[in-house]
Amino acid sequence: MKSPLPFLLFLLVLLAPFAAADPLPSWNSGLAKQAILDFVAKVTDPDSKEFVPVPERLAVFDNDGALWPENPMPFQLAFALDELKRRLPDEPAWKDDPMVQAALAGDLPTLLADHYKGLFHIIDLTGSGMTTEEFADRVRAWFANAKHPRFDRPYDQLAYQPMLEVLGFLRANGFTTCIVSGGGADFMRVFAERVYGIPPEQVIGSYTRTVFELRDSGPVLVKTTKDLFIDDKSGKPVAIHQFLGRRPIACFGNSDGDKAMLEYTTINNPHPSFGLIVHHTDADREYAYDSSPKSSGKLVEALADAPKRGWIVVDMKTDWEKIFAP
């Protein structure tokens, strides 16, 4: 093996700026920013009684509404609707499907009723029957062409800058940062490494079973609609155990769908722990909602529990100096 010295020196150069600069420049001074800095300081201080070894520094993040917007609808739903339109001429059976009609009419309440039943049906229609690689190609093509209706940017340029800084700050301090989201794993893995710096194996989401086939062209995995697992609410701690096998010490969410994972992270954790809720309070720069969201993202129970659980509530309007990268 070659000497690792050049690589290690390169690492030193990379890490040097963190020694002095503010690691969270897009956060205004305040309780939320200070709470993040204090938590990271104490669990990384080897002289602290609250020190946590690197392998145990697991942080989990919801995606929609926590790392990027979920308005006017979750971005994966926007992808699915665009796919419906694109493929409709070739799928005559879809014309008699009431959920397809609701989707094409933009009838979001119908799609989101009954625990997002219509939404999952649309996602099934547009996300099964092809190989995982074909699906990833379609998602990539969509990100390259589609734009958010309000912000007029490609969807993958709408990650919250303050949260990107939190991800980087945690990783620079030995944390593993994982997404644990109701979004589809195969959808999120297409952009998560590029946008968030989170590799596929650290992206946990909803999924259905694939089927292995050895074709003339080589092995493929075909996406089906079977055995749907919805990575939301109490499914989140279940998925964390299933995929990661250890309890997080930090959890970042924004809705009642994240409440169980906040509880799993912070209640009676043998390590020091940290919970944070992004509260959407900024109608001017992003959106303002909690109990009555226009799409997903209802935040009532987790917000009510925040004081007794010690969860930090971020007021987007006052805590974030900017929302998106310029």
Added chain:
Amino acid sequence: MKSPLPFLLFLLVLLAPFAAADPLPSWNSGLAKQAILDFVAKVTDPDSKEFVPVPERLAVFDNDGALWPENPMPFQLAFALDELKRRLPDEPAWKDDPMVQAALAGDLPTLLADHYKGLFHIIDLTGSGMTTEEFADRVRAWFANAKHPRFDRPYDQLAYQPMLEVLGFLRANGFTTCIVSGGGADFMRVFAERVYGIPPEQVIGSYTRTVFELRDSGPVLVKTTKDLFIDDKSGKPVAIHQFLGRRPIACFGNSDGDKAMLEYTTINNPHPSFGLIVHHTDADREYAYDSSPKSSGKLVEALADAPKRGWIVVDMKTDWEKIFAP
């Protein structure tokens, strides 16, 4: 942040011995050893056209029969049988269960018939209805007390020394080493980090769904028998996609249960790839079997395909200088 220099220097000291010493001292010289060395050399050489970037250096390992023995029965089955006996006085309903009776009589063929149906039933009985932490405590207690009937050692001291060296050699060269085994994920995660240096999130196995509960004592995950996923045969590439989201470039197995994952790894992979089969040929020092194993581990189809697929077949008797650590 403190300067990472002391830590990096410490790393250098740790890594220094690898620069000169044989990384696989328990392997006899031969085609198998040379194939491993050659593969790692070419994918890690930045000047090679076959160079593979670190994040793509994913190696997957079967466990039973590939990293440790699966005779006279898979170790997890030995655990389950001991648990049956230990708990029998408190579980009167078990007395009328034909599979429990087969298990207590040591009737392995009955337990393994019909795709291991009895085995999974016994594993269900002894691995559900308690929290994940309670289960882990029971597994830990078993490893601390039980001994292998032939080798008279604790089961977790029976990892194959040559394979431990492969794991370490790959990791020292930037590989991520994951277990992808039919064994239970919750069972393997108890020992995999200590025995193999493989952390919980890199242990993929069979699993059932857990249920999240917020108890007075804090949050727990309760093990159930629902939604069993068997991580074997074509389930292995399915699980690799589900858990890791990328294709391995190296795969180590020992039975037909690993054939699909060997195919997924090595056929038409855009990266250089490597497949290896441990052939149990050493009745004196370990066991000798392939088409007619005494327990699990049947090896017929994968062995027949090895030449055309370019999979390396390890002859345990001649390729391994020692089997276990002294």
